[in-house]
Amino acid sequence: MSESMIEFRKEFFADERDDRLNEIGRPTRRQDILGHVTGRSPFYDNHLFQGLLHMRCARSPHHAARIR
């Protein structure tokens, strides 16, 4: 993270900042962000496996209709 960004964000943490600490009160990069910016983070739609079932909703065109 660039120095200017750290300076800019310091004001957000002004009341709890302590320059002797390495992490507390300092902006830090998210741990999962590398996957996000490269598009490699897995999401639910990445999963495709053998025997995967698909469903589709069929909704009743009538209230309180009887299924026959």
Next chain:
Amino acid sequence: MPRKPVTFTLNGAAQAAFTEDGQNLLDLLRRGVGDLTPKYGCGQGGCGACTVLIDGEPHLSCLVLAETVEGRRIETAAGLAGASLHSLQEAFMDHFAAQCGYCTPGMRMAAKALLDRNPRPSRAEVVEAISGNLCRCTGYEPIIEAILSVAEGGGRR
């Protein structure tokens, strides 16, 4: 179902695949080719998560018929990082411009198209460029800041 061969360039490499009848480009990329970086969001062209570049122009791949990309040049987020990260990716990391990360690949492709076309965009032009991409967690401000920081000289404000 009839299958049709289609050949195109994906991130600089020649690619050949079969398209199903009526298959969209997003499905071809994700299921057919295995490039999972474009995301399936709404499937209706509303969210921009599936944005890819076709011949340098941003397109919503869920609305592009796969067989129409014959011979064209497609870029996805997978091609953005070479040996090192693209400057846009560094900027997104530095500016907290991703939270869940689902909109991020689409955002970045839209941003890349803008910066390729106009290396010094104004803030309004950045907003216009990503207006087709929805983000539901980070908010747009960090994303706009990230893109402006990559623009030459920090961009015109």
